[in-house]
Amino acid sequence: MNPREIHTLLKERFGEAVRDWTEPEVGDSSLDLDSGSLHDVCVLLRDDSALRFDFLRLVSAVDRTDRIECVYHLWSYELAHSAALRVELDRSDPRVASLSDVWPTAEWHEREAYDMMGVVFENHPHLHRILLPEDWEGYPLRKDYVAPREYNGLTNE
Amino acid sequence: MGTEILKTPAPTAEELLGRAVQDPRDLTRYLYYLRNVRAEGLSVAVAPLDAAINWSRASSIWPLTFGIACCAIEMMATGAAKYDLDRFGAGAFRPTPRQADLMIVAGTVTHKMAPRVRRLYDQMPEPKFVMAMGACTIGGGPYSRLGYHVVKGIDRFLPVDVCVPGCPPRPEALIDALMYLQRKIAADRPVTDRYLRPFFSKEKRR
Ligand code: SF4
Numbered sequence: 202m203n204p205r206e207i208h209t210l211l212k213e214r215f216g217e218a219v220r221d222w223t224e225p226e227v228g229d230s231s232l233d234l235d236s237g238s239l240h241d242v243c244v245l246l247r248d249d250s251a252l253r254f255d256f257l258r259l260v261s262a263v264d265r266t267d268r269i270e271c272v273y274h275l276w277s278y279e280l281a282h283s284a285a286l287r288v289e290l291d292r293s294d295p296r297v298a299s300l301s302d303v304w305p306t307a308e309w310h311e312r313e314a315y316d317m318m319g320v321v322f323e324n325h326p327h328l329h330r331i332l333l334p335e336d337w338e339g340y341p342l343r344k345d346y347v348a349p350r351e352y353n354g355l356t357n358e
Numbered sequence: 359m360g361t362e363i364l365k366t367p368a369p370t371a372e373e374l375l376g377r378a379v380q381d382p383r384d385l386t387r388y389l390y391y392l393r394n395v396r397a398e399g400l401s402v403a404v405a406p407l408d409a410a411i412n413w414s415r416a417s418s419i420w421p422l423t424f425g426i427a428c429c430a431i432e433m434m435a436t437g438a439a440k441y442d443l444d445r446f447g448a449g450a451f452r453p454t455p456r457q458a459d460l461m462i463v464a465g466t467v468t469h470k471m472a473p474r475v476r477r478l479y480d481q482m483p484e485p486k487f488v489m490a491m492g493a494c495t496i497g498g499g500p501y502s503r504l505g506y507h508v509v510k511g512i513d514r515f516l517p518v519d520v521c522v523p524g525c526p527p528r529p530e531a532l533i534d535a536l537m538y539l540q541r542k543i544a545a546d547r548p549v550t551d552r553y554l555r556p557f558f559s560k561e562k563r564r
Pocket of ligand 1: 416428466492499
């Protein structure tokens, strides 16, 4: 299936929760979703016999300065097609449902997104920092991040 | 014995030792030194012990096995057959800090890593040496300006003996640093003070 067909299929099932199709200027097209419906959509994407997305390639977060986007790249080994999902989150309190019960691989990816961007994944089994030390302050990949002048007695200048 | 020495002004024992330890791998120099010292009647029986200890130390610098980032690849290449660190007696990478003499810090040290590196260093027995390999360990390297997570130079928490510049340094550079370290060790005096008296004599220490 190409992304256009997947979009039509999802639109039938979920209606308004799936945003209208936009043709991308460059690169792959993504399916924009309401953040509230993400988990249900993903369960369908995994289980539907025409979709069969059995592999979550990547979870990433993007800081657009007025909002934070979470992007999910999916791949189906069985049917050899791919899709990208995108949800927009409130920058002051980014929250979205965790997908670690749909695809277990999401667990570490979501921890990284939490570590670097501060996206909180609800119902995540173990949402802690994965790369930085536990007591680090701030989320370094946000555009307005200011590096600490000192950490653990070592200056950073 | 000693007739040819008497023609020229007799070198002091310290000079002789200096000459002898130029190249720690040359045992015959030590024997020559020992003979000259005895010909002069100097009471420095333990001074050659310095040289012998230095020689054995400098020719068996065992590094600690660990690599943190990309520089470690070059360190592994140095240890492997082509560059063969074993020629200098330094190819025995020890898997435990308690058997290691040299810590080659090969790679970016992050703030999270720094306490771990320091702990490994603390576990090594004296005498121990630290080599800062690569731009990252010397001053943060590519991360020196915008790397929020990188310690800008490991000399902020470790005493560094040799710095090896490069990103990454070639194996030749690492070998050069190792030979520098050997010279540094050879200049050490583990059992005598600056008058070449043994530490265990009753006279004043250094
Ligand atoms: S100095 Fe260069 S090669 Fe070495 S660890 Fe740093 S970035 Fe990697």
